[in-house]
Amino acid sequence: MDLDGTAATPMRTPTPLRSGHAAQPTADAPGAANAASAASAASAASAASAALPARGRRLRVSARSAPYVLLLPFITLFLVFGLFPLLFSLVLAFQSWEPTSGLGAMHYVGLANFAFALTDEWFWKSMFNTLWLAVAGGVPQHLVAIPLACFIHAGFQRARNLVLGAYFVPYITSTVAVAIVFTLLYSTDYGLVNAVIGAMAKWPVVGALLPQQAIDWLNDPDTLKPAIAVLVFWRFVGFNIVLYLAGLQAIPKDLYEAATIDGAGPLQQFLHITLPGLRPMILFGVTLSVVGGLQLFEEPFILTPDGRGGSDQAGMTAAVYLYRMAFDFNDFGAASAMSWLLFVAVGAITWAIHRWIGRGLR
């Protein structure tokens, strides 16, 4: 990443941004926000060290304030799009508000929104759906990604990046395109999935296990959840493979050599070297899956007609429900209260997982 391009500060800064510090690679961390903050931090550090009194005179930015000036773009965006909505939703959680009447129409209702959320059947239903999908969509990701990463790590030389890229493509594909393709795949009468199942149902042995009628994937509440879980799995398994491949590269080769000399087979090596070696990465990957899974929104939103969460709200996750509470049912107060309850749940579950997987990691 070229730092000259990223230093979009409002001040003209003739500081030597191309100094030794800043030329360091800024870690190919996923996510633009991480990269941007890493870049700002690096450039801020270099500017601070470079802005010596003699040269800094022309800048009118003291060495003390330079880091803050350079951080300004990020902080501005964070305040506007990060902190403000957060605080606003916290305020809203204690208000009753008819939004089209303007901000003046808010009035304080204390904990009534929280009380309503906790007694609302549909909130619990959506929480259950969320947990179901987080487990069904999340666990297989890791169960598949770890062996697959080992296989790609060991089995591919030249084609490795190509294979990896193929698995990673779903992660970066536009949601709208995904929605269209998967809706077509899952179509009851004209979809490819049912066409394949229909063809296989005519086979002698396998056929007996398969339904003879077309499955109404997206309208039947019993099949909607698996359909969403498959989409979630498909989208994120590649991301986890990348994570685990990075983790595998960090495991020293000599451990495997020593194990081979000691007569350990491939399975033993996997169980006693690879898995323990991957544990920090597993903790990281599982944490991301938990946080992402509990906030699951896009996949059910795009697969269900009008983003309503499907028949019998089978695909209505907590995030979809609180979105609908606000923008469909016009109850911003209860929606905000629910979003904070969801936040507490995400925090608690993440903490529990850290206690479980992360035990003794430090």
Next chain:
Amino acid sequence: MPLLPAAHPPSPSLRRRDALLLPGALALGSPALATGPVRTLTVAAFPAIDQIVRGAIPAWQARHPQIELKVVSRRASDHHVAMTTALSSQSNLPDLFAVEADYVGRFSLGSGLEDLRRAPFGIEALRPRLVPFALAQATNPRGEIVSVPTDIGPGTLLYRTDLLARAKLTEPDLVTTWDGYIEAGRRIKAATGAYLLAHARDIKDILIRAGVTPGDGIYFGRDNSVRVNTPHYARTFELARTVRRAGLDAKVGSWSSDWSEGFRRGGIATQMMGAWLAGHLNNWLAPGTRGQWRAAQLPEGAYAAYGGTFYAIPRASNPATKALAWELATMLTTDRTLQLAAFRQHDAFPAAVETYTDPFFEQPIPFLGGQPARTVWREAAQRITAPTMHKQDRFAEEVINTELDKVLLRGKDIPSALGDAERLLKQRAKR
């Protein structure tokens, strides 16, 4: 992110600190700053209303050559979210904006829109010129009329005359009673293999609207009572279940790809919806089926509205433009020429009753095999009763759809389904 909008260069004497505050001031204080004569009138709309408003620009320019008409266009869903945001933050408000019928209830319940009965608006003077049910739709429970209807969606039953002929049926077989409609469906299925309708839910959607007594809502009565556990709802659910058990519905939701595919392949024999659907079928849904469709009134004398568009004026918009915005709204909704032009070009069925005498209504529609179907829809438009809106209508709709799903998919019995719906709605009615 530029700190200063390019269109407003700060004067040289402006200090940096002030410059930083300027964009905020511009965004928040537009009505306060616009003290000069009005030069533009902003209208926010969605397709195809945006094109209808643009089409009215020449007529507007003839009246007000010095005032430019600016149309801000967004996708329908984005438009309504943008208007909600603009109303809640009271910033970036247009002078006039279009509201789709589904959203009229939500926007009218708050206090963000002008009551058009007051000066300088005076919608009461337009009352005889607008179709009554649409004006009733625009009236909120406090009696304020917060929007003015421009187009309406009289409900109609579109059916495939070729499939009916193959099953040796005629139109009266379909529309006399609901039981007859379902019986006709059985014969269509036997003779042609086609489904009677897209989804059993469609029957429910009409019947719950058709059964509304004046002054009540679809789900809630005028005294905030929940009125879903009634014999009428029970019959509605039973009819839907009969359709499903007989395998007469294609189980596809409206606007899904299976839905349009069903029309194209002749797999769906009838569809109950707003009259405008004929235009959509002709233009893009199933142009290949031209000449095979006909339009009828809904079965058993049911009349219901599907969609429609209204114009509203935000209470917090620039006071200097309000009278002009109202003039434009009046022009768009009652000008005979403009209303008919929108009908001709965009299938926007007029809300202005003066247009109903136009010979255009008697003209044959090629897509409907030359049937002068607009007369059917004109009759329906004058017979619809508008249900009173309730804050929780959207939620109630979801609850009823869910309970119907449980009846259709999981064999839940109807009394307990309606009992559960009633319980959920009672909990919400108080919020």
